[in-house]
Amino acid sequence: MTRPHLIAKLIFFAIGVCLVIYILDYIYSFSFNYSAAIFKKAGISPLFITAAVGIVPLAASLILLFWSERLARLLTDPDAPGCEKVDGYQSTAAFRSIACFCGLLILYTPVSHLIGGIPAVITGPNILSYLTFEGQSSLLSAKSLTRIFVGLTKGVIGLYLAFGAPHYVRWQTKLAIQTNGAKP
Amino acid sequence: MSKNELKVIARIVLIGTGLYVILQSSLSVLFSLPLMLVSHNGVDAMAITAIIIFILLALAAVYFVVRLAGCSSEKIVIHDSTDDTQISWLAVAFRLVCVTAGIIYLYRTIFGFIPMLSLYIQAILDNEMPARYQHIGPEFAKFIVMLAISFYLACGAPGFVRWQVKRTLKQCNKSIEQQPEWH
Numbered sequence A: 001m002t003r004p005h006l007i008a009k010l011i012f013f014a015i016g017v018c019l020v021i022y023i024l025d026y027i028y029s030f031s032f033n034y035s036a037a038i039f040k041k042a043g044i045s046p047l048f049i050t051a052a053v054g055i056v057p058l059a060a061s062l063i064l065l066f067w068s069e070r071l072a073r074l075l076t077d078p079d080a081p082g083c084e085k086v087d088g089y090q091s092t093a094a095f096r097s098i099a100c101f102c103g104l105l106i107l108y109t110p111v112s113h114l115i116g117g118i119p120a121v122i123t124g125p126n127i128l129s130y131l132t133f134e135g136q137s138s139l140l141s142a143k144s145l146t147r148i149f150v151g152l153t154k155g156v157i158g159l160y161l162a163f164g165a166p167h168y169v170r171w172q173t174k175l176a177i178q179t180n181g182a183k184p
Numbered sequence B: 001m002s003k004n005e006l007k008v009i010a011r012i013v014l015i016g017t018g019l020y021v022i023l024q025s026s027l028s029v030l031f032s033l034p035l036m037l038v039s040h041n042g043v044d045a046m047a048i049t050a051i052i053i054f055i056l057l058a059l060a061a062v063y064f065v066v067r068l069a070g071c072s073s074e075k076i077v078i079h080d081s082t083d084d085t086q087i088s089w090l091a092v093a094f095r096l097v098c099v100t101a102g103i104i105y106l107y108r109t110i111f112g113f114i115p116m117l118s119l120y121i122q123a124i125l126d127n128e129m130p131a132r133y134q135h136i137g138p139e140f141a142k143f144i145v146m147l148a149i150s151f152y153l154a155c156g157a158p159g160f161v162r163w164q165v166k167r168t169l170k171q172c173n174k175s176i177e178q179q180p181e182w183h
Helices: A003-032 A036-042 A046-066 A068-075 A088-122 A126-131 A142-162 A166-180 B003-031 B033-039 B045-076 B085-126 B136-154 B158-178
Strands: none
Touching (some): A003 A166, A088 B136, B003 B033, B085 B158
16 A cells, blocks of 8 residues: 555545534534424425435445545555555554544543533532523433433544544554555 | 654644634634624724734734744654654654644633633623623633643643554554464
């Protein structure tokens, strides 16, 4: 595998992660600005809109994350002569550092919400007011549940990436080694 | 990769991050410009002076970012005692990642707190304290903790970088052990 091939794969990986976060942000903002009356007036199901808008970035992110090898082959030749070859070590390091960067950026929001929520937890009943937008909605409302779901998902993805996305990187390294043949 | 190449990469990344932060702050000021002009009932001498001062400040910030990136890149690419170039390259990469993330954390923390603080001060001056500003203590505590995390990352997060380098080397060695035909 050549260096341009690795760079292309890294860019695809970063864009894929960005798209996943975009979907989560979209779900959050959709639930926040959701108005049943508007959808009733327009005669469209909110689920249909969510699926229609969310399916394209979701499919794109899955392709970018899991078919990056094939996509990168369309752009660069992994065995192009004259280009510097990349070994498994460099591939692992590059993927881990990019994953770590993406993870740290994603973790900002969950960490700040967690730190902001600690005083609410300590003071007892205020946790409910924190989760229910200061009593504006119930705990089991779509808005509150979406907030919890998006926050938790972002936290899990952010932590996994900040720790270097070990499984994903191992798989990518294996692919890099297969492309290189017997070279580590 | 040589030390000079690493320094150039570090400088480019730091300048890019600095310019991103300046651009984002400039955009937020520019977006609030119409509101400022409306509150001043049109363009007056004070508004023009404020805009000129802002442009000068932004230019000064760009100059300092370029100058600071040079000094910071020297500190990021420190000479390691180990002769293994791969290990030092790895440490530099993770350090650079942490410093960049730290700068973005700092920007988001400070720019997230300033509007709240200004509204709080305005509320004190007007003697009209809205309910959401009566509990600024937890918000201030959150600001301090986030600021501490941001500084830790901006300083290169030595513990985290050490752990990441160790884990990456372990992962590489494991991959090599799983492929005996390499040797």
